Amino acid sequence: DAGITQSPRYKITETGRQVTLMCHQTWSHSYMFWYRQDLGHGLRLIYYSAAADITDKGEVPDGYVVSRSKTENFPLTLESATRSQTSVYFCASSFTGTGEGNSPLHFGNGTRLTVT
């Protein structure tokens, strides 16, 4: 089925551990994004990618690493997880960087990450 899928759906990890969140889209969208959603902060952009092998920082990139070797995949890695990274993480994709025109941002259903 076409769409954008995130895995895992839920993850519990310990402080200091490395964890990778996966994102896969089947639309061949150029742009992919990682957001985190926290109460009182809304959606904050962590990293985005305009194409394979092109990535750039968003508003809150510290502590995160991304890669994009293939157009369809955009994994997010927390190199050494901290409690402040407990959040719900959303991946999104679009043909445009801002979702304008007929290509809005399409979001996955999120990964709820808890760092203990």
Place this chain on the structure above:
Amino acid sequence: QQQVKQSPQSLIVQKGGIPIINCAYENTAFDYFPWYQQFPGKGPALLIAIRPDVSEKKEGRFTISFNKSAKQFSLHIMDSQPGDSATYFCAASWRSGGGADGLTFGKGTHLIIQP
């Protein structure tokens, strides 16, 4: 610095009422203003969007009102239903911004429509 300020943070309305969610922006270069709707356990999805060359846009029961001089825009939901209960995000972007950081989200409004 928050570029898009959204209010209220939460809102409870009776069925059939007209909830109104407001957003204000500072960057006059913004030229695209979408609203995203998010249901529990799901990612946000585009609901409706407007450009500053029009003052109002309607899609079904959802209306965006836009006031360019005041740098404000709002979402109205006519004849609200319990199924409209969700979190709503306003956003803004500008073409010359180029990349994805041109799309800035407000902090969201948690809307509950009571039966």
